[in-house]
Amino acid sequence: MPQNIYDREEFFAGYGTLPRSREGLAGAPEWPALRALLPELRGARVLDLGCGFGWFARHARERGAAHVLGLELSGRMLERARSMGEDPAIEYRRADLESVDLPEGGFDLAFSSLVLHYIADLGGLLAKVSRALVPGGSLVVSMEHPIFMAPSQPGWRIGEGRPVWPLDGYFREGERVTDWFTPGVVKQHRTLGSTLNLMMGAGFRLAHVEEWCPTDAQIAAEPDWEKERERPMFLLIAARKA
Amino acid sequence: MPQNIYDREEFFAGYGTLPRSREGLAGAPEWPALRALLPELRGARVLDLGCGFGWFARHARERGAAHVLGLELSGRMLERARSMGEDPAIEYRRADLESVDLPEGGFDLAFSSLVLHYIADLGGLLAKVSRALVPGGSLVVSMEHPIFMAPSQPGWRIGEGRPVWPLDGYFREGERVTDWFTPGVVKQHRTLGSTLNLMMGAGFRLAHVEEWCPTDAQIAAEPDWEKERERPMFLLIAARKA
Structure with missing residues (x-):
């Protein structure tokens, strides 16, 4: 059984209070940087790995994406995503990314926001994602940075x-x-x-x-983020299927 | 004027005591990993950026390299390199990598060991290196890891x-x-x-x-290196001119 913290009452309640849950992409401080890595969305067939409440799926459609397949482990998240607007060109599907079968060759973009650091068999997933993309298709992802995740006792020392x-x-x-809203959240640390190297090994350039x-503007608005300059929290990667 | 710590008496004396100075490549613990990234050397025309005592230049020639151009800022290091064996297929040249002119299009491999983290204009150097390589030519480098270099007070806390x-x-x-054998050694920190991104921007894949x-075997032989598992010290990169 995969870890499914998201459907636990305490997690879902806590997660729902985050700015990125309430406000969507605008509430995610890394979104402008991640967005800058995206290819043209108009006409694109998009695979969203861990689509959560569907914020990116709806964004992609607003930008002209032809179709979005959003995969998500959490039934509660999918329920919320579906409740936020019907769109026949968005298909939400419950799926465990550790073992999902992906259709081959039909997607222009695979997107994933803050999900891949939960995946134990990242190489296996990336191989499937690579096969799901057309040649030249894009992979754009964010994940927790390994410097953020590695420590035995993560937390600032002041x-x-x-x-x-x-x-x-x-x-x-x-x-x-x-512990993150609920105890015992399991993440997967990789350098x-x-x-x-897993991405390159799966055929991505x-x-x-x-x-x-x-940014300076973000720190001016949220002075407490000043310390985010001391070490990286998120890792953003853009790649193309070779 | 570029920083040239290497020709200072105290630096040269101290640096000469390092295992990698006395024993050459065999004295550098990262050498087996770096060597594994090298392309075939037989017949290759090699550019060595910061060749020091010429250990790699001689290794490349032993492995059949057709020609090696070794660039080095330190006159004393070049003198030592030349004293370690005459080889008409190795050309040592004194050069400042911040402003060097490189011949275009003639090299199969550009190699650099623990030098690039001293370079302020890395993008400029990489653009010249890219032009110096044949299409498909290799770039194989080691440098100090930014996690090692970043801290305001680098050093273990026990x-x-x-x-x-x-x-x-x-x-x-x-x-x-x-301070490293001599005070005021200036390095260039980059994430x-x-x-x-500088490498990719210069046309490298x-x-x-x-x-x-x-490795476990290295730690067994040098138990003090156990702590090198806590954070990375060196960064090794292999790339190809696209």
């Missing part, structure tokens, strides 16, 4: 000067268990090199690798 | 448990001044994403990204 991020365990790949940091 | 690497300043790109970590 000393005399700037906050410091106590890194350890970078090369101990595998499970990281954390940045491992993630990139890397196009852009961004370790996300808030 | 607490109750495992050693921890106090990361900060990851997104403050630019100079890092450190991993920036380095990879990434092939492998490795954040080096000692």
Whole structure:
């Protein structure tokens, strides 16, 4: 059985309070940077891996995408996504990305926002995603940065000067268990090199690798984000099927 | 004037005591991993950016390289390199990589070991290296990892448990001044994403990204290296001119 924290009452309630859950893409500070990596959406057939409440699926349709297949493990999230608007060109499907079967060769874009760091068999999923894309098709993803995920005791250490991020365990790949609205959330730590090599091994040509940091304007609006300049939280990658 | 720490008496004396200076490639723990990224050397025309004592130039020739051009800022290092064996197919040339002119289109491999993190205009150098390579030519480099270089106070913090690497300043790109055999050694910090994007922007297709970590056998032989598993020290990259 896959981990499905999302349908737990306490997780779903807590997750629903996040700006990115309430406001959608506009509530996700990394969205402008991720959006800049997207190919033309007009006419595109889009695969959304872990579509959540469907914010990106609806965005893609607003931008002219021909069709969106949104895959999501959480039944509650899919229910909410469906309740936010019927669109015959968006198909929501409940699926476990660890074992999903994907149709081959029909997609122009595979998108995934903050989901891949939960996947144990990332190489297996990427191979299926690669086969699902047309030649030249795009892969655009965000995930937790391994520097953020690696530590045995993640959390800022505030000393005399700037906050410091106590890194350890970078090369101990595998499970990281954390509490996030609910106890025992399991994530999968991989080095940045491992993630990139898995993508290249699945037949992708890397196009852009961004370790996300808030902009000056974002920090001016949210001064507490200043410390996000000390270490990366998100990793954004654009690649193309070779 | 470029920084030339290497010709300072104290630096040269200290640097000469390192295993990698005394024993050459066999004294560099990351060498087996870097070597695994190399293309076939037989018949290759090789450009060595920052050739130091010429260890790699001689290795390439032993493996059948047709010609090696070794560029090095340090006159003392070049003198030592030349003293270690005459070979008409190795040309050592004193050059500052920040402003060097490279011949165009003649090389099959550009190699650089632990030098690029001193270069301020990495994009400019990579553009010249790209033009110096034949189509399909290889770029294989090692450099200091940005996690290693970023902190305002680099150095292990030993607490109750495992050693921890106090990361900060990851997104403050630019100079890092450190003492290494001589005071005031200036390095250039860039995020991993920036380095990879500069390479792709210069026309390289990434092939492998490795954040080096000692093997079990190396740690068994040098137990103090155990802590190198906590954070990456070296970054190894293989790419091809697209």
